[in-house]
Amino acid sequence: MLSKKTKYAFHALTYLGKHRDQKTVLIQDISEEYGISHKFLENILLELKKAGILGSKKGKGGGYYLIKAPKDVALSKVIRLLDGPIALLPCVSLNYYEPCVECKSEAACGLNKVMIQVRDEMLKVLENKTLADILDKE
Amino acid sequence: MLSKKTKYAFHALTYLGKHRDQKTVLIQDISEEYGISHKFLENILLELKKAGILGSKKGKGGGYYLIKAPKDVALSKVIRLLDGPIALLPCVSLNYYEPCVECKSEAACGLNKVMIQVRDEMLKVLENKTLADILDKE
DNA sequence: AATTACCCTATCTTTTTTATAGGTTTTATA
DNA sequence: TATAAAACCTATAAAAAAGATAGGGTAATT
Structure with missing residues (x-):
């Protein structure tokens, strides 16, 4: 949340x-x-x-x-600014990356790989939806 | 996260x-x-x-x-169980709905509408990816 | 009967989030 | 030029959530 x-x-x-x-x-x-x-x-x-x-x-x-046009304010930008990472795990965050201490090899971690896919799907939405979409619906 | x-x-x-x-x-x-x-x-x-x-x-x-086949354990199920809501706002949660106190009318709230779309996109991924996907990548 | 390992509840600690406080600087305008 | 209005800045406190620990209870297997 x-x-x-x-x-x-x-x-x-x-x-x-x-x-x-x-x-x-x-x-x-x-x-x-x-x-x-x-x-x-x-x-x-x-x-x-x-x-x-x-x-x-x-x-x-x-x-x-x-200062910006509503269509240029992506949801992702606001979320990253106030909340930090969008990714579900630190080891797959593009902007706030941190390795998982319990993880011996990121390359061999299936969880890591799936969460990268999840992150990318989330970003597809959050980078493309903008303040303009919110305003349109008000 | x-x-x-x-x-x-x-x-x-x-x-x-x-x-x-x-x-x-x-x-x-x-x-x-x-x-x-x-x-x-x-x-x-x-x-x-x-x-x-x-x-x-x-x-x-x-x-x-x-007890279940890995393909029947959706990421969404595990996340909801341990973390709670997947939605980004309480007012758009399917399983843990709560109204936003500051919101006069949910029907007139553009943020609410956009976040419903975001939720649905997230669920598309999290309901379909399963433990089997993680195991495949290990 | 003893061992093994799950089951349950309560509490403590730490971290994060949320909120408050109080002063400083800038600007318009009377 | 004084005054009021408004943003700016830094620090701290309160509340909530997350993370971790403790200790015993209960059931099943050998």
Whole structure:
């Protein structure tokens, strides 16, 4: 399951996507809309900004805004950013690889090989579905 | 990511699958092969037994054995048993459904709809890949 | 009857997740 | 230029989940 952080990130991105007509959106507007703690959401939006998905403006009249087109924000990007690996095992993660301590030989591990297939199937979906798909359905 | 419990369950099932020629396999044999705590593994094997995947025999010469054909042990079954939901959000879980508290209307939630699609794609893989696929690759 | 090994429950420790706190910097505008 | 509004930053605390351990109970086999 996704962490709340990631789920909230998707909610926030959806909200920002729906309000692209306005220059900026306040953290508070989003936090009230979804009942998310202001401070918790703040951390999430900051991470999205550092990742180049959001832009922000400080001071009065400031707030956050989408920097990318919704179709260019893949689900995989958001998940990796907030939650980490998408793969089901560390030994098959593309972005967060770690060997399994109990594994003598990765090359001879059937579990490893099957999980690589699972990962690739998952990525086919998560790399191609984007924020635009979410917005289309709202 | 899968929990260690689930990963260990797959290791144990693989080991049992590879030793189907013998009547039973000791917990200890598996725990030594993979360096898993005997007691921790015991709990896992018990759950697999309760789920009807493994059988066991008590007393001298006892141990665990596979009750099902490897091709009938889907990855999804093992994951759900030890880890819980496969879906990425509680509101799209088939087996562990819970509404999202922040969600006013599930029917109007784009995130919900997209995550249903993701879930279905994941299930396509996880329901069809089985222990037999792991064993084939060992 | 003794041994072997599964069965069960409870508890403890560690890690991760979730949330909070408090101050700093930047910007618009009156 | 003062003030208010808003993002930015860092640290810490609380809660939950995962991982691991302990110790005995029970059943079956030799």
